[in-house]
Amino acid sequence: MRFLMLNWRDPKNPMSGGAERVTLAYLSGLRERGHEVCWFANDFPGAAPEELFQKIAVVRGGGRGSSVRRAIQWYRRQAPFDLVIDQHHGIPWYAPWWSGTHCVAYIHEVLGPIWSAFYRWPTSAIGQWQERWTHWLYRKVPFWTPSESTRRTLMAHGVRQVTVLPNGTDTTPLPSLDSKPLQEPLRLIAVSRLAPNKRVDHAVEATLLLVQRGIDVQLVVAGAGEVQESLRKLAQRPELAGRVTFTGKIPEPEKNERLQRAHFLVHTSMREGWGLNVIEANAMGTPAAVYPVGGLVDSTVDGETGLVTREESPAALAESLMAVLKGTPEDYQRLRRNAWTRAKTYQWSEVLPRTCDWLEAQAKGSPKVAFRP
Numbered sequence: 001m002r003f004l005m006l007n008w009r010d011p012k013n014p015m016s017g018g019a020e021r022v023t024l025a026y027l028s029g030l031r032e033r034g035h036e037v038c039w040f041a042n043d044f045p046g047a048a049p050e051e052l053f054q055k056i057a058v059v060r061g062g063g064r065g066s067s068v069r070r071a072i073q074w075y076r077r078q079a080p081f082d083l084v085i086d087q088h089h090g091i092p093w094y095a096p097w098w099s100g101t102h103c104v105a106y107i108h109e110v111l112g113p114i115w116s117a118f119y120r121w122p123t124s125a126i127g128q129w130q131e132r133w134t135h136w137l138y139r140k141v142p143f144w145t146p147s148e149s150t151r152r153t154l155m156a157h158g159v160r161q162v163t164v165l166p167n168g169t170d171t172t173p174l175p176s177l178d179s180k181p182l183q184e185p186l187r188l189i190a191v192s193r194l195a196p197n198k199r200v201d202h203a204v205e206a207t208l209l210l211v212q213r214g215i216d217v218q219l220v221v222a223g224a225g226e227v228q229e230s231l232r233k234l235a236q237r238p239e240l241a242g243r244v245t246f247t248g249k250i251p252e253p254e255k256n257e258r259l260q261r262a263h264f265l266v267h268t269s270m271r272e273g274w275g276l277n278v279i280e281a282n283a284m285g286t287p288a289a290v291y292p293v294g295g296l297v298d299s300t301v302d303g304e305t306g307l308v309t310r311e312e313s314p315a316a317l318a319e320s321l322m323a324v325l326k327g328t329p330e331d332y333q334r335l336r337r338n339a340w341t342r343a344k345t346y347q348w349s350e351v352l353p354r355t356c357d358w359l360e361a362q363a364k365g366s367p368k369v370a371f372r373p
Helices: 018-032 067-075 114-118 123-137 148-156 200-212 228-234 252-261 276-283 314-326 329-346 348-363
Strands: 002-006 036-041 050-053 056-060 083-088 102-107 143-145 162-164 186-191 217-222 244-248 264-267 288-290 306-308
Touching: 002 018, 018 036, 018 056, 018 276, 018 348, 036 067, 083 348, 102 348, 114 123, 143 148, 148 162, 186 200, 186 252, 186 276, 186 314, 200 217, 200 228, 200 314, 217 252, 228 244, 252 276, 264 276, 276 288, 276 329, 288 314, 306 314, 306 329, 314 329, 329 348
Parallel strands: 002 036, 002 083, 036 056, 083 102, 102 143, 143 162, 186 217, 186 264, 217 244, 264 288, 288 306
Antiparallel strands: 050 056
16 A cells, blocks of 8 residues: 655754654555655755655655645646645645545644744734634544543644544663662753743743752753754853753763663643654653643653653752652662563554554545535
8 A cells, every 4th residue: 555644854954853763653554554655744944845754655746735736736737646644733725625545634733822822913923823723614524632631622723533542652661770869969950942832941940949949950951953052041040050051962871871860850831642752752661740731641651751840840850859869769660660661561562553554544434525514
């Protein structure tokens, strides 16, 4: 069978992230089953129009406002596809109305409040409105999402069929847990693209609050992005001198090593589709302290594999971490063991078969009928 993925970014795009990593894994899984797979994405400076990336055909064309048109033009010159995967990132590709074949909508998270992190009113309000309208327009299209939180939001927006298929991780869990007692200095790490919606500034503020309460704490910020300089300025306050380290984007082996050394991953995003770095940290024997938002409440089981704060604030994050510091040594070790054990269930060897089975079933679905609002 032939599968086409429509996604704004591909793995070589400088702005690629977790969505592209898991997308690559799913397409690789289909290819290994003997299927033909293709990935259509936006163009970017210096990119080749077409290339093979890890044996997957990647085609690029257009940009914001033009890539859908370019995708349609390219698609009409191709042999028929059995399934088109229309990946949503705020704005879809509208493939059910032009592809003439089976389609599924693949969505990581409903952006909702994230619009306000990137755009001022009224653009942010318009973005949220069109997103809800898009879900209603797609209500008859089968949706695929990694988290129960996103499923509930989509259903509230009128979508009729949503299948939850959690993401896998490339991070192999440690063969055994090393010794890592919870003691000062408290070692925290934030692994993220440094974008406004990730709110890494909350992790820096929580670090400051812990220092002000007499806790010896270190924070590593791993990642790069548009708010990197503002975060550096935030960390230049005298009380944080020598306590916040910015690594920039780092290779996977170094990232895993830093995750293993940390006591907690801290994740303060506005919303996530799943929280891939939570499971990566768990695989390294490190629990996460996260905000109570969609995706993160799915990847972290509060009190079992990590901590979910009572609210979305640096004060609440500092409060949760202090509570663990005041607990018994076994409390922390129990979180570590549970997180490490659960991470084993999200290996690609466990996740891919079910997802590929589902995609194949969608490609073999009932005869295509025209989608209408």
